[in-house]
Amino acid sequence: MSKFGTLVMGPAGAGKSTFCSALIQHLQNNKRPCFYVNLDPAAEEFAFEPDLDIKDLISLEDVMEEMGLGPNGGLIYCFEFLMENLDFLTDPLEEVTEDYLIVFDMPGQIELYTHVPILPGLVKTLMHGSLNIRMCAAYLLEATFVIDRPKFFSGTLSAMSAMMMLEMPHINILSKMDLVKGQVAKRDLKRFVDVDVDLIDDDPSRKVQTEEEQKKYTDPASTDNLMSGASFHKLNKAVAELIDGFSMVSFLKMDVQDEHSLSAVLSYIDDAIQFHEAQEPREPKEFDVDVSME
Numbered sequence: 001m002s003k004f005g006t007l008v009m010g011p012a013g014a015g016k017s018t019f020c021s022a023l024i025q026h027l028q029n030n031k032r033p034c035f036y037v038n039l040d041p042a043a044e045e046f047a048f049e050p051d052l053d054i055k056d057l058i059s060l061e062d063v064m065e066e067m068g069l070g071p072n073g074g075l076i077y078c079f080e081f082l083m084e085n086l087d088f089l090t091d092p093l094e095e096v097t098e099d100y101l102i103v104f105d106m107p108g109q110i111e112l113y114t115h116v117p118i119l120p121g122l123v124k125t126l127m128h129g130s131l132n133i134r135m136c137a138a139y140l141l142e143a144t145f146v147i148d149r150p151k152f153f154s155g156t157l158s159a160m161s162a163m164m165m166l167e168m169p170h171i172n173i174l175s176k177m178d179l180v181k182g183q184v185a186k187r188d189l190k191r192f193v194d195v196d197v198d199l200i201d202d203d204p205s206r207k208v209q210t211e212e213e214q215k216k217y218t219d220p221a222s223t224d225n226l227m228s229g230a231s232f233h234k235l236n237k238a239v240a241e242l243i244d245g246f247s248m249v250s251f252l253k254m255d256v257q258d259e260h261s262l263s264a265v266l267s268y269i270d271d272a273i274q275f276h277e278a279q280e281p282r283e284p285k286e287f288d289v290d291v292s293m294e
């Protein structure tokens with residue numbers, strides 16, 4: 001028997017927990033059972049009470065206080081502790097049946113998705129151990145990043161890093177779409193959804209108006225403004241080309257207030273983990289045939 005789950009990841013404040021709540025509500029509306037796992041040892045409030053909460057094992061607050069660590073070091077400590085006490089996570093998950101979607105709400109510290117090798121170990125346990133959970137990563141990036149193109153490309157790079165590190169089915173999501181509605185033309189948005197490298201060259205915030213600005217943007221030695229000079233542009237262009245070369249990065253647009261939008265995201269997750277293929281076929285009642293009448 002397989003189990004099914006989604007690992008909700010992304011930078012701090014990307015809307016992960018809000019998405020988890022909206023997804024759980026959407027599953028409930030569609031009469032689908034869900035098992036909610038909070039893996040953020042700093043999370044405080046939940047719209048839905050988690051079925052399993054890492055804070056019952058270890059909390060970031062306690063670690064910071066007792067070990068004298070900062071928030072990032074503390075988080076790594078919490079995950080190392082979880083890895084040493086994996087039964088806490090795996091035992092309750094053993095009981096979850098194949099009709100459930102297990103939703104893992106992850107913390108926002110980017111270190112976890114880039115260079116610390118803890119998550120690959122955790123994912124391996126969940127997917128390839130006796131639990132045999134078919135998993136899909138849902139990586140959230142805030143849609144407001146599209147207004148600041150270098151920020152969007154660096155966020156995309158972090159999504160790519162998680163994608164390569166975890167080696168599992170992966171979807172990227174532009175969250176908080178309500179915040180950019182009316183601010184970005186549909187045509188432009190399309191170029192972010194299917195990432196277009198030329199966005200870096202067409203950046204309106206780099207529109208050259210004076211001769212002096214022209215010099216700043218084209219002179220590689222310009223240090224007037226490190227975040228808008230020629231070297232910074234060159235770096236962003238190189239990052240964008242790297243993303244383009246990888247040619248596997250695209251985004252789904254998501255508005256958590258919109259059921260259609262949630263339904264579309266869930267369909268992608270279901271497809272990636274082949275959820276429906278594994279379910280027992282259930283005949284709708286009206287098609288039941290009374291054999292004795294024939």
Ligand SMILES: Nc1nc2c(ncn2[C@@H]2O[C@H](COP(=O)(O)OP(=O)(O)OP(=O)(O)O)[C@@H](O)[C@H]2O)c(=O)[nH]1
Pocket residue numbers: 010011012013014015016017018019040106107108109175176177178179255256257
């Ligand atoms: N406008 C808008 N705000 C949102 C949306 N999703 C989340 N937010 C807000 O963004 C903030 C962060 O949301 P969370 O869901 O806590 O984000 P998170 O990624 O879980 O944050 P961390 O766990 O701290 O990394 C909160 O103030 C939310 O109310 C959205 O779709 N639209």
Ligand SMILES: [Mg+2]
Pocket residue numbers: 016017018040043105106107
């Ligand atoms: Mg959260």
